[in-house]
Amino acid sequence: QTVVTQEPSFSVSPGGTVTLTCGLTSGSVSASYYPSWYQQTPGQAPRTLIYSTNTRSSGVPDRFSGSILGNKAALTITGAQADDESDYYCVLYMGSGMVFGGGTKLTVL
């Protein structure tokens, strides 16, 4: 069974740039997987950031961007802020349904 992979944790300095990735244990992620990204802070529902690889959801600042980098989907945060400290999840459409990655815990320090 193919698993969606994400870095378990990442840290970034305030004002810095970080790229989180979303891959597959077997194969490459492409736009046909319609990768989407969600931000979740403790005790809150997920917030939609990016869909269809690189389209920002309404109200999402442009310092969040999505792309395909090599064989993975990527979420880049440019100019990280303290309130970007959250868990980030990618979701891929796998034909038979949606699959979440395990999530990345981003620390801003």
Added chain:
Amino acid sequence: QVQLVQSGSDLKKPGASVKVSCKASGYTFTNYAMHWVRQAPGQGLEWMGWINTNTGNPTYAQGFTGRFVFSLDTSVSTAYLQISSLKAEDTAVYYCARESVWYFDFWGRGTLVTVSS
């Protein structure tokens, strides 16, 4: 504006059943599929499946067949998740999420189901 309002937290004993509701407003309910997502304590998000709000046809992810049932009442724009024969490991927050072409565009706030004797 689009809203998904979920039912409140619930405490159940092992072996009991629970029904979580997700009431939609601000859009035509039958125009968008509804998905269910589970988050166990301290764990990540897990896709449970979805229901076609036009036909009522449910699709369950692996691991969510048998005890889990998705249903609708389109007259009140509400989706339901019923879990039977509850186990301690069903303790989790359950989210409904509206799908807009292969992604989730709106989320409910989640319903905490606690299974404990």
